[in-house]
Amino acid sequence: MTTPVIQTEGLTKYYGRSRGIIEVSLQVEQGEIFGFLGPNGAGKTTTIRLLLDLIRPTRGHVRLLGLNPQRDGVAVRQRVGYLPGELALYPDLTGQQVLEYAARLRKNVSQDEIARLAARLEADLRRPIRTLSHGNRQKIGIIMAMMHRPELLILDEPTTGLDPLVQQVLYELLEEVRREGRTVFFSSHILPEVERLCDRVGILREGRLVAVETVSGLKGVAVRRIDLVLDGPVDPQPFRAVPGVREVTAAGSTLHIAVQGSMDPLIKAAAQHTVLNIVTYEPNLEEAFLAFYRGDGR
Amino acid sequence: MLRSVFLKTLYDQRKAILGWGLGLSSLAYLTLLFYPSVQRAGEFYDQMLRSFPPEALAFLGNIRSFATMDGYMTGSLLSYLPLVLAIYAIGAAVGLITGEIESGTMDVLLAHPIPRWQVVLEKYSALFAALAAICLIFGLSMLAGGLTIGSDVPPGKWLLAGLHLLPLTLFYGTVAFALACAIRGRTAAVSTATALAVGGYILNGLAPLSERLQPLEKWTVYYWYIAGRPLGDGIIPEHIAILLGGSLLFLLVGLVAFGRRDIVP
Ligand SMILES: Nc1ncnc2c1ncn2[C@@H]1O[C@H](COP(=O)(O)OP(=O)(O)O)[C@@H](O)[C@H]1O
Ligand SMILES: [Mg+2]
Numbered sequence: 001m002t003t004p005v006i007q008t009e010g011l012t013k014y015y016g017r018s019r020g021i022i023e024v025s026l027q028v029e030q031g032e033i034f035g036f037l038g039p040n041g042a043g044k045t046t047t048i049r050l051l052l053d054l055i056r057p058t059r060g061h062v063r064l065l066g067l068n069p070q071r072d073g074v075a076v077r078q079r080v081g082y083l084p085g086e087l088a089l090y091p092d093l094t095g096q097q098v099l100e101y102a103a104r105l106r107k108n109v110s111q112d113e114i115a116r117l118a119a120r121l122e123a124d125l126r127r128p129i130r131t132l133s134h135g136n137r138q139k140i141g142i143i144m145a146m147m148h149r150p151e152l153l154i155l156d157e158p159t160t161g162l163d164p165l166v167q168q169v170l171y172e173l174l175e176e177v178r179r180e181g182r183t184v185f186f187s188s189h190i191l192p193e194v195e196r197l198c199d200r201v202g203i204l205r206e207g208r209l210v211a212v213e214t215v216s217g218l219k220g221v222a223v224r225r226i227d228l229v230l231d232g233p234v235d236p237q238p239f240r241a242v243p244g245v246r247e248v249t250a251a252g253s254t255l256h257i258a259v260q261g262s263m264d265p266l267i268k269a270a271a272q273h274t275v276l277n278i279v280t281y282e283p284n285l286e287e288a289f290l291a292f293y294r295g296d297g298r
Numbered sequence: 299m300l301r302s303v304f305l306k307t308l309y310d311q312r313k314a315i316l317g318w319g320l321g322l323s324s325l326a327y328l329t330l331l332f333y334p335s336v337q338r339a340g341e342f343y344d345q346m347l348r349s350f351p352p353e354a355l356a357f358l359g360n361i362r363s364f365a366t367m368d369g370y371m372t373g374s375l376l377s378y379l380p381l382v383l384a385i386y387a388i389g390a391a392v393g394l395i396t397g398e399i400e401s402g403t404m405d406v407l408l409a410h411p412i413p414r415w416q417v418v419l420e421k422y423s424a425l426f427a428a429l430a431a432i433c434l435i436f437g438l439s440m441l442a443g444g445l446t447i448g449s450d451v452p453p454g455k456w457l458l459a460g461l462h463l464l465p466l467t468l469f470y471g472t473v474a475f476a477l478a479c480a481i482r483g484r485t486a487a488v489s490t491a492t493a494l495a496v497g498g499y500i501l502n503g504l505a506p507l508s509e510r511l512q513p514l515e516k517w518t519v520y521y522w523y524i525a526g527r528p529l530g531d532g533i534i535p536e537h538i539a540i541l542l543g544g545s546l547l548f549l550l551v552g553l554v555a556f557g558r559r560d561i562v563p
Contacts, residue, residue, distance in 0.1 A: 052409055055561065073413065088402025100300050101306060107411075
């Protein structure tokens, strides 16, 4: 077996007395996109900053690419790209200058790669950072994280503030990284993007890693809400017996239903009636979590 | 200018270097323009000087006469100038570390393959270079002033008098720098270094007044500066060595502390 790209063991961080993360043990393998999910304050940023040796663990160990980021920091960071959650760049420099400075600090960056990424993201490199919107700054940050073609890309909530088109480009770029056998670790609190992109996800809750699942596993436990609009009131009782259905309430001719796992049995049951409309809601993280907490997820 | 942390940092200080350099320079130049008339009325000024209470004299660098170039320049400028320049040194030192941490750009910087000690050393070197440049500009303006009034002070002495400001201001700056490396936030670094600068100056001024304070005089950092007279009896190499050695010591503290700390905005 190859060494894991990221390996943490009992990783714990307290800020003074306040909790950052507790006993996080995690492995990320080469070539996968690993999603790190959790609501605000769960400890995603703390974990990522520990990986990069910006902060030091209270207890536990980190290995990145088989190396100790505290002892072999320079070697590790040569091979890692990082986009911080709250990206700050020098406001008076242009995007071009920021990237030039970053490239000098790395020494192994090709101008072609910068140009390629800038074109893909439609980033404007000539304007001072100060004049850029949050999303346009984020583009510079993404180029900076990717321009040396790192073996491991660590992104802290990279899509917040990006407009949907740019989000799509980023997803494509990350999929390319995976295709080349490189590894992506990114944090998010948005389930759909994690579902779309990731091979596996780790779920962090109040500082603890509560689950590491394949995405298909997570989909199996995620609770989705749908509304069935029928041509008249129906008895909700038979729907309650449909496999996967967790909850049914009737309001006039509309049924509000919560389903876990496959939709198929529910759709087949609905086909017995005249369905005027189906409204689906993206499963939200909250509900995916709740499934875990209740312990009925597996 | 973006080739290294050192050059980038120095480039960021360009306006400050120019502003402080030219500001202090015009002060020096104007001060020198008045020297001929003060010298002509030397007896008048020295009578005034003799009527000063001793504590006031201490604050003017204990000069004996305004009619010598050393007495005049020390009394009117050089005695308190390090305190003024310390405002820049302390502010810049804390800005280089804490400013970059608080703004969040330190995260990005340290995510690159550069060791923390190198970041500290390059930033410190830039602080050193910026202070040296200001002192040099200051020395050059005194040289220009000296030439304008036809003074017989040799050019090298003017430059030496400018650079003589460096060890003390660098020391104040380094204390602030080391604390910024070690401790989160600006307050501790700025207030400690400022207290050291202002406290030393005041203590040095008050020490001659009281027998209890007298022995402390030689233990203020300021004393190691003011006892040397580049325009008069000459500089005191041991004092300069103490100041530079002290700076080196604080720099080492900063290096070690920064290597161990958490980078938290
Ligand atoms: N600098 C800090 N000082 C004190 N507590 C902190 C600090 N940074 C984060 N925390 C705490 O650590 C926990 C995890 O925060 P964080 O890692 O930022 O979560 P996330 O990125 O998942 O939103 C939170 O409870 C937060 O309050
Ligand atoms: Mg965060």
